[in-house]
Amino acid sequence: MTDTVSSFSLSIRDDKVAVITMDIPGESMNVLKASFADEIDAMLKQLANDSTLKGVVFISGKKDSFIAGADISMLDACQTAEQAETIAAMGQQMFDRLEQLRLPVVAAIHGPCLGGGLELALACHARVASSSPKTVLGLPEVQLGLLPGSGGTQRLPKLVGVQKALDMILTGKQLRAAQAKKLGLVDEVVPESILLDAAVKKALAGKPRREAKKQSLLDKLLENTGPGRKLVFSQALKQTLKKTQGNYPAALRIIEVIQTGVEQGYQKGLAAEAKAFGQLCMTSESAALRSIFFATTQMKKESGAGDAKPRKVRKAAVLGGGLMGGGIANVSATKAGVPVRIKDIAEQGINNALKYSFDILNKKYKKRFISKAEMQKQLLLITGTTDYSGFHNVDIVVEAVFEDLSLKQQMVADIEQHCAEHTIFASNTSSLPIHKIAEKAARPENVIGLHYFSPVDKMPLVEVIAHDKTSAETIATTVAFARKQGKTPIVVKDGAGFYVNRILALYMNEAANILLAGEPVEKIDRALVKFGFPVGPVTLLDEVGIDVGAKISPILTAELGERFAAPAAFDKLLADGRKGKKTEKGFYLYGKAAKKGKKLVDESVYAVLGVTPAPALNSDEIASRCTAQMLNEAVRCLEEGIIASARDGDIGAIFGIGFPPFLGGPFRYIDNLGVNNLVATLRQLESRFGSRFTPCDTLLKMAEQGERFYS
Numbered sequence: 001m002t003d004t005v006s007s008f009s010l011s012i013r014d015d016k017v018a019v020i021t022m023d024i025p026g027e028s029m030n031v032l033k034a035s036f037a038d039e040i041d042a043m044l045k046q047l048a049n050d051s052t053l054k055g056v057v058f059i060s061g062k063k064d065s066f067i068a069g070a071d072i073s074m075l076d077a078c079q080t081a082e083q084a085e086t087i088a089a090m091g092q093q094m095f096d097r098l099e100q101l102r103l104p105v106v107a108a109i110h111g112p113c114l115g116g117g118l119e120l121a122l123a124c125h126a127r128v129a130s131s132s133p134k135t136v137l138g139l140p141e142v143q144l145g146l147l148p149g150s151g152g153t154q155r156l157p158k159l160v161g162v163q164k165a166l167d168m169i170l171t172g173k174q175l176r177a178a179q180a181k182k183l184g185l186v187d188e189v190v191p192e193s194i195l196l197d198a199a200v201k202k203a204l205a206g207k208p209r210r211e212a213k214k215q216s217l218l219d220k221l222l223e224n225t226g227p228g229r230k231l232v233f234s235q236a237l238k239q240t241l242k243k244t245q246g247n248y249p250a251a252l253r254i255i256e257v258i259q260t261g262v263e264q265g266y267q268k269g270l271a272a273e274a275k276a277f278g279q280l281c282m283t284s285e286s287a288a289l290r291s292i293f294f295a296t297t298q299m300k301k302e303s304g305a306g307d308a309k310p311r312k313v314r315k316a317a318v319l320g321g322g323l324m325g326g327g328i329a330n331v332s333a334t335k336a337g338v339p340v341r342i343k344d345i346a347e348q349g350i351n352n353a354l355k356y357s358f359d360i361l362n363k364k365y366k367k368r369f370i371s372k373a374e375m376q377k378q379l380l381l382i383t384g385t386t387d388y389s390g391f392h393n394v395d396i397v398v399e400a401v402f403e404d405l406s407l408k409q410q411m412v413a414d415i416e417q418h419c420a421e422h423t424i425f426a427s428n429t430s431s432l433p434i435h436k437i438a439e440k441a442a443r444p445e446n447v448i449g450l451h452y453f454s455p456v457d458k459m460p461l462v463e464v465i466a467h468d469k470t471s472a473e474t475i476a477t478t479v480a481f482a483r484k485q486g487k488t489p490i491v492v493k494d495g496a497g498f499y500v501n502r503i504l505a506l507y508m509n510e511a512a513n514i515l516l517a518g519e520p521v522e523k524i525d526r527a528l529v530k531f532g533f534p535v536g537p538v539t540l541l542d543e544v545g546i547d548v549g550a551k552i553s554p555i556l557t558a559e560l561g562e563r564f565a566a567p568a569a570f571d572k573l574l575a576d577g578r579k580g581k582k583t584e585k586g587f588y589l590y591g592k593a594a595k596k597g598k599k600l601v602d603e604s605v606y607a608v609l610g611v612t613p614a615p616a617l618n619s620d621e622i623a624s625r626c627t628a629q630m631l632n633e634a635v636r637c638l639e640e641g642i643i644a645s646a647r648d649g650d651i652g653a654i655f656g657i658g659f660p661p662f663l664g665g666p667f668r669y670i671d672n673l674g675v676n677n678l679v680a681t682l683r684q685l686e687s688r689f690g691s692r693f694t695p696c697d698t699l700l701k702m703a704e705q706g707e708r709f710y711s
């Protein structure tokens with residue numbers, strides 16, 4: 001018997017197990033919508049009234065996904081906190097009714113099971129997950145500035161313990177099936193081919209009795225006693241405040257709501273959860289974070305070059321086995337899943353690149369994230385050479401050698417000689433113009449920029465830089481390849497510094513100017529971390545390399561003007577052998593001189609710079625000066641067509657340099673500040689510090705006409 005009610009179908013098997021299949025017609029993924037309430041209500045009634053049934057299995061009809069959570073567009077459309085609270089409460093009631101069925105209900109999970117999807121699975125009496133790498137379980141609401149609103153904050157701590165639940169909900173991390181099993185989140189992990197059978201068997205076995213988990217003595221004290229739990233919550237609060245600098249209200253509400261449930265019981269916990277969910281939905285932080293979800297989802301569909309179709313990349317190559325080359329080879333093999341050939345002038349370079357991938361994969365293997373066989377399979381995809389053997393059938397070559405124009409031009413010639421007609425030459429340059437690299441090419445249409453950020457395996461952004469002659473097919477193929485590598489690509493125009501380094505350079509320069517005027521290093525860094533950046537600008541300069549900054553600055557100054565000139569005093573740092581962390585000599589102490597667990601400024605740096613530290617600015621003034629430059633330059637990049645849209649500029653800044661996600665990126669932030677307010681700030685700084693703060697034409701025009709970047 002099959003009774004189809006659009007998104008859900010209920011069929012009853014001969015063994016009297018009811019199978020509910022969720023499959024929203026016309027959509028690639030299942031999401032939970034308030035409009036399903038009537039269908040679910042009817043189904044729950046049918047299940048409750050059929051006394052012949054022995055169990056229920058909930059499964060998805062989509063090929064590779066379970067449920068991706070509540071429909072974020074539906075949440076975005078809420079006008080008031082009460083509306084969002086009602087949506088959360090409706091979900092809570094549905095899931096309560098599911099849990100209260102006399103029948104054992106089992107969730108059969110394959111593919112993403114996230115947010116409201118996991119909350120539904122938590123309301124089931126047992127969970128069976130497929131062992132496929134496509135299966136991930138998590139409560140990522142915090143990444144949207146929200147909290148799990150349909151019972152997740154109450155059921156997860158009961159199932160896996162308060163500490164583990166706090167960790168999962170506060171980070172929004174997604175677990176593979178094996179990890180979820182270890183945590184106690186799922187009961188069984190089976191191959192996808194027998195998922196339904198295993199879930200049916202589980203349902204027929206009756207509601208599982210949850211035995212008390214084995215806990216260490218410390219965990220018993222922390223989780224099962226009043227003072228222990230108080231300590232857990234106060235520690236969580238302390239760490240969260242340190243990590244978020246108070247910029248993410250959702251994180252604080254998560255702790256509060258879980259604590260309410262633990263201390264005052266399930267019903268009070270649910271009420272607090274729905275209320276907080278409604279209020280968080282209305283915050284500017286959540287709106288900004290949701291906008292990132294919408295932007296990245298939209299970008300996944302774009303080819304980067306209109307209607308152009310990408311060519312399939314079956315094999316890739318990397319020139320240079322350094323840190324960048326090793327990282328690029330790694331994501332090509334492990335994420336894009338294609339064989340990669342690394343060429344270096346020395347065998348040592350190849351070994352380094354191979355070790356880069358080995359170390360990452362070995363860590364994943366040790367954490368049980370991948371099997372040994374998977375690790376070996378991925379490692380075997382990477383091979384090395386000191387000549388061009390194995391290059392004849394490569395579809396894309398990514399060059400990651402020194403920033404030397406003639407060397408790069410020579411590599412283009414070599415690739416044209418040793419590879420196929422269609423082989424793309426992608427340069428990972430961070431500063432050289434792509435048209436110059438392509439200048440002597442026989443096939444300039446195959447030459448493109450593909451700018452990664454370090455560390456490559458972690459940083460989500462790449463800039464794809466087309467020069468005038470790059471073909472649409474080359475752009476589309478490079479964009480598609482970068483996406484397969486797990487990156488979010490933005491296509492930018494060929495110009496010094498492209499987008500990300502251009503806006504970053506001015507921000508760093510301003511931090512340097514502030515430092516030279518006497519503000520202490522740690523104060524500048526603290527101010528920008530408080531603003532929401534992951535690290536401060538001085539720390540970043542130490543990480544990137546003071547020498548690297550010094551190399552880029554003259555190129556930007558020559559191409560774009562004096563505002564990019566780095567303060568002259570910075571030359572003294574290089575003369576003193578200070579290149580930053582890599583040489584264990586920079587603004588902070590490293591190696592033996594450093595104190596474990598403490599980041600200390602190398603006070604001798606002030607004498608080298610000829611500065612006597614004398615704090616005069618407050619943290620807001622420091623942040624405002626550094627970011628005003630960055631915002632102004634971001635708009636200039638839009639004005640010059642370096643970036644195609646405010647959306648690309650926002651995603652580029654967030655994913656490339658960690659611009660605070662809760663602000664939604666430079667353009668959304670300007671909208672929130674008000675263009676006229678930013679212009680007023682720039683004018684005021686201009687009157688004190690000169691033309692580097694002069695607002696760009698677009699900002700002036702927009703201020704005059706009262707315009708915004710987003711409607």
Ligand SMILES: C[C@H](O)CC(=O)SCCNC(=O)CCNC(=O)[C@H](O)C(C)(C)COP(=O)(O)OP(=O)(O)OC[C@H]1O[C@@H](n2cnc3c(N)ncnc32)[C@H](O)[C@@H]1OP(=O)(O)O
Nearest residue numbers: 029031068069070071072112114115116140148149150297
């Ligand atoms: C009350 C609850 O506690 C509140 C919530 O549940 S809030 C929602 C929590 N869930 C999430 O944050 C998950 C959001 N989704 C994702 O991270 C990713 O989409 C994913 C990992 C599930 C899949 O990624 P991927 O395979 O690359 O597919 P992706 O292109 O992103 O999505 C496919 C489609 O599903 C849509 N989608 C995915 N999750 C969605 C969601 N939660 N709401 C609305 N649409 C969603 C996308 O918009 C896209 O739609 P389209 O094809 O019409 O453009």
